[in-house]
Amino acid sequence: MNIPGRSKGCMGSIMVVDLSARTIEIQPVSAKVYRTFLSGMGLAAHVLYHRIPQDADPLGPDNMLGFVSGLLTGTGSLFTGRWMVTGKSPLTGGWGEANCGGHFSPAIKRCGVDGIFFTGTSPKPVYLYVDDNTAQLRDADSIWGMDTVETETLLTARHPGARVACIGPAGERLSLMAGVSTDKGRMAARSGLGAVMGAKCLKAVVLAGSKRIPVHNKEAMKHISRICNKWVQFQPPFLPGFLTAPVGALLRIMPWAFTQDGLLYKVLLRKWGTVSMNQISVEMGDAPVQNWKGSNSNWGFFKNLSANPDLFTRKEIRKYHCYSCPLGCGGICRTKGRHPRTHKPEYETVLSFGGFVLNRDLDTIFDINETLNRAGMDTISAGHAVAFALECFEKKIITLQDTAGMALEWGNPEAISWLVDQIIARQGIGHILADGVAKAAGRLGKGAQRFAFHAGGQELAMHDGRNDPGFALHYSVEPAPGRHTNGAWLYYEMYRLWKKVTDAPKIPLVYAKARKYETGPDKAAMGSANSRFLNVLNGSGVCLFGAFLGIDRIRIFDWLNAATGWHMTPEDYMAAGTRIQTLKQAFNLKHGIVPKDFALKGRPVGHPPLAHGANKGRSIDIDTLMADYWETFGWDRKTGRPTDPQIAEVTDIS
Amino acid sequence: MAFFITSDCTGCTACKSICPTSAISGEKKQQHAVSDAACIDCGACGRICPAGAVANPFGRIVSKIPKKNWVRPFFNLDLCMACNICVEACPANALDTALQKIRDLHPYPFLVRESQCMGCGFCAQACPVDAVTLEKSAG
Structure with missing residues (x-):
């Protein structure tokens, strides 16, 4: 295997695997591409824009599936263990991306490449094995059909020390809610890319390389990491879990808002993980309830007490750290269900199978979490599918005849578990639901689309745009829509970008809460900065929870310069973020996406407004928010189309 | 840059037996050679x-x-942040994580497969907070 010369920080090449022709090739990437698009998601956008033909079927051989690592991964920086799966999404028909932690990101670079891209379709199940000397497609007949935990257990026994990313039965059955799993339950879940992997008959990617990752200035990297670590280790005692709900209620009641400091979130995440936000979010109106029609009024304190974060840590037998993470928000828990162990359910999972379906049974949530992880399915989308089915049953669109006599009632743990099993197995009503709510609504007809909430086909996450309109904007306006990691006003406050980036608007320490719901140039600038900075994070492999500490505490731009030897300013990096955003938008336009079609409709933007709860009476002017956002990039206000010179600037790089 | 055999x-x-990346080739009783592309400069071939x-x-x-004089990693758990960087840096797959502190559920690194350790020191080099030191094994 010939590996061309490396540059600093990155490995200088990608691996391209043609599953139809069974060829594996190492292809060099020019230094100019790295400087223009960084690595990670930016590199993937560059590769996929040029190599996926216009009319490619997302589940056909022409689609490409990329596994990419970040520019900062393995350089001695912290919070930089994220890896990303990319491709043309079968859910939206446009740009697809999913982001995951674990230990797979450094494994990609230690094989001597910054990304592994698959094209073609294998006629029979295979897995890719790469070590320092070989890269081979190996037969996967014997593991096809296994769940993600069984697959990873078997492959790591066969290849000691290797890191594995794989699909489960959901991906094999081409469920458009399928994701890619690593570390026996960490999921790159969104955009339906597990189905793309399944369609390619690619069961797993097994990486066992030991290459060293070149760094320009190791001592500078360590120095910056030590500064960052001091902030992470600052951990004063915090409230007991049951008092998180009153904190959320207080945030709801106050007529003014404080600029949120990510240091507080860090304290919560280190103590409990993402479940720390369960009750706070419900009480303050951040968590959607009952398929977007409920609120904290019908999922109040005594009901959401079942999501008390202390109940999760009581089941925790050890913490779980992703690669290069000093925080450790993950955990491994005991469960009472069908599986003895599970990764600690994340906030998104708990709310998807808690308040979103009015379920108060925590044991069911733990069991569903592990069941979906093993199936390799996105818990957010699956939660939406279940809530959609419950509402369709309530409205008599789905009847007892469709459910083999199972009454699909809100909050019935038995019905919810049964539905999840049906969806995974693609049996009966599960077959209708297994490709997401947009497709399910089309299959059911009878007006079911009124209860299917998505952005361009992608189910929305457990953060309510009626509480923070930044979520609604980023659900609607991003090339890969519907994802909570894209951005929000809250994220912008925590990034503290104005401390380093000159054109980032500063947020006052205290402001009237009503300002959050106004539109205007400052909101567009915040949204644009969120997207551009997120592209820098995804190009570098940085975890959002690290970025929440604030750019003055987690010095990503300094790390990037120290790792690469570049002398770029924060504005230069943000400009790279702009280029990546333009390229992803150009990808969507090339594939026939009309950006305006991703705009949220119905309940998630307050149409009609809620009559009760924290978000009572709120409607979001999503059209104005989107138009203002596009204008900050210099794109057309009405269509979201970049200008021809802007598209040429990002597509002519080679 | 790579080691080479004279x-x-x-x-x-x-x-050839100790090389963690199988970068060395050659028949028994014949001069061996190191592959430039696969060598990671751990130096184990030279030490042995x-x-x-x-x-x-x-x-x-x-x-x-x-x-017996090869250095081994020792972990200062007061400094360690359980970030796993050292575990991933080990080319010999000799490190793993486990619970080690009372009432602290974070998984800290330890030398689980001592016979596989080659004393390359990559773990210590990689640690951002200098929590790994290299010392001669007590044995």
């Missing part, structure tokens, strides 16, 4: 070579060191 090689295969036939990337012959 004509003093006796073909004993000791280097009984014939003094391995040179570092700068051309200097690496002296043999008896295995």
Whole structure:
């Protein structure tokens, strides 16, 4: 295997695997591409824009599936263990991306490449094995059909020390809610890319390389990491879990808002993980309830007490750290269900199978979490599918005849578990639901689309745009829509970008809460900065929870310069973020996406407004928010189309 | 840059056996060769070579060191942040994580497969907070 010369920080090449022709090739990437698009998601956008033909079927051989690592991964920086799966999404028909932690990101670079891209379709199940000397497609007949935990257990026994990313039965059955799993339950879940992997008959990617990752200035990297670590280790005692709900209620009641400091979130995440936000979010109106029609009024304190974060840590037998993470928000828990162990359910999972379906049974949530992880399915989308089915049953669109006599009632743990099993197995009503709510609504007809909430086909996450309109904007306006990691006003406050980036608007320490719901140039600038900075994070492999500490505490731009030897300013990096955003938008336009079609409709933007709860009476002017956002990039206000010179600037790089 | 093997090689295969990346090839009793592309400069081949036939990337012959004198990583758990960077940096897959502190559920690194450790020191080099030190094994 010939590996061309490396540059600093990155490995200088990608691996391209043609599953139809069974060829594996190492292809060099020019230094100019790295400087223009960084690595990670930016590199993937560059590769996929040029190599996926216009009319490619997302589940056909022409689609490409990329596994990419970040520019900062393995350089001695912290919070930089994220890896990303990319491709043309079968859910939206446009740009697809999913982001995951674990230990797979450094494994990609230690094989001597910054990304592994698959094209073609294998006629029979295979897995890719790469070590320092070989890269081979190996037969996967014997593991096809296994769940993600069984697959990873078997492959790591066969290849000691290797890191594995794989699909489960959901991906094999081409469920458009399928994701890619690593570390026996960490999921790159969104955009339906597990189905793309399944369609390619690619069961797993097994990486066992030991290459060293070149760094320009190791001592500078360590120095910056030590500064960052001091902030992470600052951990004063915090409230007991049951008092998180009153904190959320207080945030709801106050007529003014404080600029949120990510240091507080860090304290919560280190103590409990993402479940720390369960009750706070419900009480303050951040968590959607009952398929977007409920609120904290019908999922109040005594009901959401079942999501008390202390109940999760009581089941925790050890913490779980992703690669290069000093925080450790993950955990491994005991469960009472069908599986003895599970990764600690994340906030998104708990709310998807808690308040979103009015379920108060925590044991069911733990069991569903592990069941979906093993199936390799996105818990957010699956939660939406279940809530959609419950509402369709309530409205008599789905009847007892469709459910083999199972009454699909809100909050019935038995019905919810049964539905999840049906969806995974693609049996009966599960077959209708297994490709997401947009497709399910089309299959059911009878007006079911009124209860299917998505952005361009992608189910929305457990953060309510009626509480923070930044979520609604980023659900609607991003090339890969519907994802909570894209951005929000809250994220912008925590990034503290104005401390380093000159054109980032500063947020006052205290402001009237009503300002959050106004539109205007400052909101567009915040949204644009969120997207551009997120592209820098995804190009570098940085975890959002690290970025929440604030750019003055987690010095990503300094790390990037120290790792690469570049002398770029924060504005230069943000400009790279702009280029990546333009390229992803150009990808969507090339594939026939009309950006305006991703705009949220119905309940998630307050149409009609809620009559009760924290978000009572709120409607979001999503059209104005989107138009203002596009204008900050210099794109057309009405269509979201970049200008021809802007598209040429990002597509002519080679 | 990579280590290389001189004509003093006796073909004993000791280097080939210990190389964590299988970068060394050669038949028994014949001169071995190091693959530039696969070598990660861990130096294990030089430390184990009984014939003094391995040179570092700068051309200097690496002296043999008896295995009992090879350094091993020791972890200062007061400094360690359980970030796993050292575990992933180990080319020999000798490190793993486990619960080690009372009432602290974070998984800290330890030398789980001591016989596989080659004393390369990559773990110590990689640690951002200098929580890994290299010392001679007590044994």
